[in-house]
Amino acid sequence: MMRLVIIASLATFHSNPLMQNSADTTLPPCPGSPNCVSTEATRESQRVPTVPFTDAPVAALARARIALLAEPRTKLTVERDGHLHAECTSFLFRFVDDVDIVVDPVAHVYRFRSASRVGESDLGVNRKRIARIAARLALPATSSK
Template sequence: MCLSLIILSACSGSPPDNLGADQGRLTPCPASPNCVSSQVDSDDQQIAPLALQGSPNQTRARLIDILSDEPRARLVAQDAHYLRAEFSSKVLRFVDDVEFLIGEEHVEVRSASRLGYSDFGVNRKRIERLRQRLAEQP
């Protein structure tokens, strides 16, 4: 039992130390196909930013509500223009870091797996689901 817990906890990995926003930019995606970002040029990793829903402050509040309602998601960092959440997979508890940089015109996004090479499209699907939820009326 203890060995199983150790193995499962190892799947979460440690958060990268380079996450966050710096001068209006989120951390670039690694070369591996387990990351999507609205701030990359690579077609396979590029995803459109999220549209604001009302003001930046209203959008931020809506994103916080949405994240609090997402299964296996935990908001771990926030300030006036930045949010970061950790999403855990259902079975092995792999952790993905999801970031939002809320600007005056739109929300830059980045979603990346901490471990592994491929994410089988999970990060892209997650951002598209969050986009849909954000666009819905509260």
């Protein structure tokens, strides 16, 4: 019985790589294809800038959630310890892109990654998406007064 529980736990753990280390907020690397952008990309053509924040990390995460969900056809699939993961589905062909936002509480910046699951080119869709999200996050935080 104990062996069955361990195997089931490992299968669940292995099936969702985003949940493998809940304290880990590193972004997956971009593949060699041009259909990925990231603040941590090693290639200049795939790099996007971070966005600073001044609010508390919990508030910054809430703002990131709102900015991310403002994207059409976006479903939040993981939210944990300063990390959001969502799936964005294209309108016409129903392609799914993976989007990650990390709230870095040490550097006080948002870090991003957006990547297509299939294909080679994305016609700039991922870069435009991150630019829109970054623009929403660059707006001043609203006070609750």
